[in-house]
Amino acid sequence: MRKIDVVKGLLPATVVAGERGEAFAPSNIALCKYWGKRDRELNLPINASLSVSLAHLGSHTIVTESDTGADRVVLNGIEQSTDSKFARKVVEFVSLFRGDLQQPVLVSTENNIPTAAGLASSASGFAALMLALNQFYNLNLTDIELSACARMGSGSASRSIFTGFVEWQMGHRDDGMDSHAIVLDKPWPDLRIGLVKVTTAEKKVDSRAGMQRTVESAHLYQSWPLQAAADLEKLHLAIGQQDFMLLGETAEQNALSMHATMIASWPPLLYWQPESVAAMHKVWDLRAQGLQVYFTMDAGPNIKLLFQQQDEAALLEAFPELEVVAPFSS
Ligand code: ADP
Ligand code: DP6
Ligand code: CO
Numbered sequence: 273m274r275k276i277d278v279v280k281g282l283l284p285a286t287v288v289a290g291e292r293g294e295a296f297a298p299s300n301i302a303l304c305k306y307w308g309k310r311d312r313e314l315n316l317p318i319n320a321s322l323s324v325s326l327a328h329l330g331s332h333t334i335v336t337e338s339d340t341g342a343d344r345v346v347l348n349g350i351e352q353s354t355d356s357k358f359a360r361k362v363v364e365f366v367s368l369f370r371g372d373l374q375q376p377v378l379v380s381t382e383n384n385i386p387t388a389a390g391l392a393s394s395a396s397g398f399a400a401l402m403l404a405l406n407q408f409y410n411l412n413l414t415d416i417e418l419s420a421c422a423r424m425g426s427g428s429a430s431r432s433i434f435t436g437f438v439e440w441q442m443g444h445r446d447d448g449m450d451s452h453a454i455v456l457d458k459p460w461p462d463l464r465i466g467l468v469k470v471t472t473a474e475k476k477v478d479s480r481a482g483m484q485r486t487v488e489s490a491h492l493y494q495s496w497p498l499q500a501a502a503d504l505e506k507l508h509l510a511i512g513q514q515d516f517m518l519l520g521e522t523a524e525q526n527a528l529s530m531h532a533t534m535i536a537s538w539p540p541l542l543y544w545q546p547e548s549v550a551a552m553h554k555v556w557d558l559r560a561q562g563l564q565v566y567f568t569m570d571a572g573p574n575i576k577l578l579f580q581q582q583d584e585a586a587l588l589e590a591f592p593e594l595e596v597v598a599p600f601s602s
Contacts, residue, residue, distance in 0.1 A: 275313060275314060275368055276368055278314065279369060282411070282413060283411065284411070284412075286372075287369070287371035287372070287411075288410060289337065289370075289408060289409055290408055290409070290410055291336070292336045292408065293335040293405055293406065293409070294333070294334045294404055295332070295400050295403030295404040295407065296330060296331070296332045296400060297331055297395075297396045297399035297402075298325040298326050298396055298432060299326040299331070299392040299395055299432065300325045300326060300395050300396075301324055301326060301465060301570070301576050302428070302568070302570070303322050303324060303503075303507055303522065303523040303526065303568065304319075304504045304522075305527065305530045306321040306428060306440065307319070307486065307496060307530045308486065308487045308493065308496065308497075309427070309483065314423075314448040314451075315423050315425075315427040315448075316442070316443065316448045317440065317442050318487070318496075318497055319442060319496065319497045319500035319504075320504055321431070321440045321504075322440070322456075323431045323438050324436065324463070325431070325436060325438065326385075326465065327598060328597075329385050329391075329597060330383075330384065331384075331396035331400040332381065332382045332384075332400060333381040333382075333397070333401050334381075334404060335366075335380075335404045335405060335407075335408040336377065336408075337375060337378065338375075338377055339378070340376070341376060342354070342376050343366070343377055343379075344376075344378045344379070345362045345378075345380075345381075346378070346380040348382055349382075361425070362379050362381075362401065363379075365424070366379065366405060369405045369421075370409065371409075377408075379404075381397060383396070383397065387474065388478060389474060389574060390569070390571050390572015390573065391572065391574060392432075392570065394425075394426035394479065395432040396429075397426070398425030398429035398432075399422045399429040399431075400432075401425065402421050402429070403433070406418060415433060415434070416452050419433040419434070419440075420448060420449050420450075423440075423448070423451060423452065424448075426479075428440075428479075431453045433453060434453055436458070436459060436599065436600060437456040437458055437511055439453060439454055439456060441453070458512065460511070460599075461598075461600045461601055462581040462582070463578070463581075463598075463599060464579050464580060464581055464596055465596070465599060466577035466591065466594040467574065467577075467594065467597070468567075468577060468593070469593065470545050470551070471545065471547075471574070475571065475573075477541060477571075482534060486533050486534050486536075490536040490538075491536070492532060493537075495529075495533075496530070499529045503522050506522040507519065507523070510522060516564060516580055517564065519566075519578065520564065520566030520578050523566060523578055524567055524568060524578075526568070527567070527569045527570075531543070531569065534571075543569070543572050543573055544573055545573040548569065548574070551575040554590065555567045558586075558587075563586055563587075564579060565577055566578045566579075581598075
């Protein structure tokens with residue numbers, strides 16, 4: 273099915289624009305990763321995934337009427353050229369929701385995380401855009417519909433409509449409307465995420481191309497859905513019992529399993545830099561010394577540490593540049 277046909281069923285008979293739509297959405301880090309699509313048009317995943325949101329880190333987006341007679345996209349104060357990939361993706365997404373309305377828009381968005389560097393800017397970016405469009409066009413979509421629609425912009429964005437621990441259910445319908453996120457409502461106040469920024473440069477192969485390459489060329493990928501399903505179960509257990517060791521072990525093994533499938537692709541896909549590998553060894557050394565710290569990694573060279581509040585000082589000493597996020601404290 274085409275996106276436009278799926279969205280059509282959700283829009284009012286006549287779409288009317290308001291003055292302004294404005295929203296923030298947090299980025300999120302998957303503990304059980306989304307890697308591989310069963311439908312590339314609708315971003316329907318091969319496996320369910322589970323993430324934790326990154327509090328104040330994410331995207332802030334404002335949608336208004338354009339004053340130039342053409343669609344405009346501004347990222348971090350910089351006008352994006354109309355034929356840039358960034359602007360095209362944003363405008364294509366907006367066009368799904370404006371019905372017959374031909375009015376051009378100005379989308380102005382700020383990321384307080386690096387863009388396209390494996391810190392899930394596509395998740396916060398498309399979730400914030402979806403929330404802003406819902407306001408601007410008075411769509412009155414439910415959270416579930418917002419999540420399913422944000423998914424069509426970027427899969428991981430389905431999870432950024434919610435905060436805390438969030439599960440994206442894979443769904444089974446052809447129109448994908450049952451493939452949306454749900455919130456787990458299991459706060460874990462002591463949980464901390466530490467961002468080890470290796471580089472903020474844009475990756476050469478984006479997540480979309482990376483997962484397609486893996487699905488199409490890595491025999492090892494066949495093991496991935498099984499790994500993900502088993503890890504999802506373990507994460508539910510870990511979150512339910514606040515079992516930090518189980519959470520950390522599962523997230524780390526899940527991330528490395530995903531990366532194993534990428535490395536087994538052709539051409540090979542290795543997002544790691546020497547500094548990423550050094551950080552992994554440091555985590556393993558610290559763990560051998562008795563510190564409870566684990567890591568996860570997305571499609572990029574940056575490492576995310578998982579630890580608990582009680583170990584924050586020790587980790588700041590080991591990683592002086594660490595940016596610490598407390599997902600559950602307001
Ligand atoms: P990341 O690891 O940052 O999610 P991806 O390759 O998945 O990297 O996605 C990067 C893409 O996400 C960008 O090229 C752009 O299309 C989209 N994106 C990032 N930030 C925003 C934003 N604030 N608003 C809209 N789209 C965004
Ligand atoms: C490794 O959601 O960025 O971060 O759906 O093509 O936009 P598209 O991909 P995207 O993929 C994220 C992949 C990941 C794992 C995850 O966040 O679950
Ligand atoms: Co992304």
